[in-house]
Amino acid sequence: MNILLVGSGGREHALAWKIKQSPLLARLVCAPGNPGMAAIAEIRDVKATDVPALLALAREIAADLVVIGPEVTVEAGLADALAEAGIPCFGPIAQAGQLESSKAFTKGFCDRHGLPTSQYRVCEDAAQAKAALAHFEPPYVVKADGLAAGKGVVIAMDAATAEAAIDDVFAGAFGTAGARVVIEEYLEGEIGSLFALCDGKTSMLFGWAQDHKRAFDGDEGPNTGGMGTYSPAPVFTLDLVDQIDHRLVRPAFKGIAAEGAPYRGVLFVEMMATRHGPKLIEFNCRFGDPECQVLMLRLESDLVPYLLACATGRLHEMPAPKWRNQDAVCVVLATEGYPGPAKAGSVIRGADGDFGPDVTVFVAGASSGPDGELQAGAGRALNVCALGEDLGQARERAYGAVALIDWPQGFHRTDIGWRALSR
Numbered sequence: 001m002n003i004l005l006v007g008s009g010g011r012e013h014a015l016a017w018k019i020k021q022s023p024l025l026a027r028l029v030c031a032p033g034n035p036g037m038a039a040i041a042e043i044r045d046v047k048a049t050d051v052p053a054l055l056a057l058a059r060e061i062a063a064d065l066v067v068i069g070p071e072v073t074v075e076a077g078l079a080d081a082l083a084e085a086g087i088p089c090f091g092p093i094a095q096a097g098q099l100e101s102s103k104a105f106t107k108g109f110c111d112r113h114g115l116p117t118s119q120y121r122v123c124e125d126a127a128q129a130k131a132a133l134a135h136f137e138p139p140y141v142v143k144a145d146g147l148a149a150g151k152g153v154v155i156a157m158d159a160a161t162a163e164a165a166i167d168d169v170f171a172g173a174f175g176t177a178g179a180r181v182v183i184e185e186y187l188e189g190e191i192g193s194l195f196a197l198c199d200g201k202t203s204m205l206f207g208w209a210q211d212h213k214r215a216f217d218g219d220e221g222p223n224t225g226g227m228g229t230y231s232p233a234p235v236f237t238l239d240l241v242d243q244i245d246h247r248l249v250r251p252a253f254k255g256i257a258a259e260g261a262p263y264r265g266v267l268f269v270e271m272m273a274t275r276h277g278p279k280l281i282e283f284n285c286r287f288g289d290p291e292c293q294v295l296m297l298r299l300e301s302d303l304v305p306y307l308l309a310c311a312t313g314r315l316h317e318m319p320a321p322k323w324r325n326q327d328a329v330c331v332v333l334a335t336e337g338y339p340g341p342a343k344a345g346s347v348i349r350g351a352d353g354d355f356g357p358d359v360t361v362f363v364a365g366a367s368s369g370p371d372g373e374l375q376a377g378a379g380r381a382l383n384v385c386a387l388g389e390d391l392g393q394a395r396e397r398a399y400g401a402v403a404l405i406d407w408p409q410g411f412h413r414t415d416i417g418w419r420a421l422s423r
């Protein structure tokens, strides 16, 4: 098979790494890719949002399957264009993608189809949003409506901080993502990321993990796109997984199909396990980053048949995926300053070292410098991942490798997996 994989982050490097192991693969082309992906596949300098150029590339390489990594490609409508061209695509059409691209849409969707989520108000301007705070208790949750790379959420302990956050959003801190604001009820509980595949009709659970959204140890600091993950995560008991499947996953796929946009791809359910059962925090229309990295390490089955089955309506023919009976950890290395302004261009040394068979390093936001050195971008640059017989061993191996990487301008959390280890 010829496969075109769209995206350039650690998630896509992990997908490329796993796809590359498939005996079904003839040719893997990644656009735009990154230096990690360039080492294992062909890369083409086509933007992840340039739908006409991606369609042309899919045709040029006679792609049997196009795999969409990031949300921006979903929002740009690549799946729509590929459907018209008759090219199988893993990744939903833009209408279904609103489950991620608009928090206001998703809240209305939950109401229409009875999915449990927090109480909320959608607000069109700052005055309305500030007035809405009176309907909630602290901590206040203030969210920009659109895509903001995991950074458009502020949890404010008091009204003054919430009001400042509202002003920031409407002042354009998150660009067009902040044209509207959603204020919502704060949910108490433990958070988790669950993944489910769908081919438009049939759905299948596809693993779970726990992310660490805050920038610093002890869950301090601002929200990020995710600073590290581990899988499996003990919050996901069999009972909880079953509840998520029946209350969130199946109603979501059924609801979005009933609204005329059958879902083909992976749905990422970010949920809070509350006293009243699982409640939706948000949907994402793609694999999580860095959740995908730990899932790919643990996935024993060939990934490609699952991706193809989603794209071609044959998921009902597939058995449940097989997972390694091991734990996986991913530690994110980011440029100092992230998720705020950070200086791109520092050099990372030693990322391609030999860390042993249980450690895998994925390149995220980094590019290749003039002499082939790895240059960090202004955000999450590297994902150091490891498998172990238990979480402690996986974590030791991952941090052992992190210690061998020479990058003075980078930082990472040192407590990935703490919730599970402190149980």
Ligand code: AMP
Pocket: 118, 141, 150, 151, 152, 153, 155, 184, 185, 186, 187, 188, 191, 213, 223, 270, 281, 282
């Ligand atoms: P999101 O971008 O919606 O995933 O939100 C970022 C992070 O903010 C989540 O991972 C949670 O840790 C936290 N969060 C978002 N919404 C809520 C909520 N309603 N209650 C409590 N925490 C929340």
Ligand code: GLY
Pocket: 150, 211, 225, 226, 284, 287, 288, 289, 290, 291
């Ligand atoms: N790690 C969370 C996300 O991908 O949005």
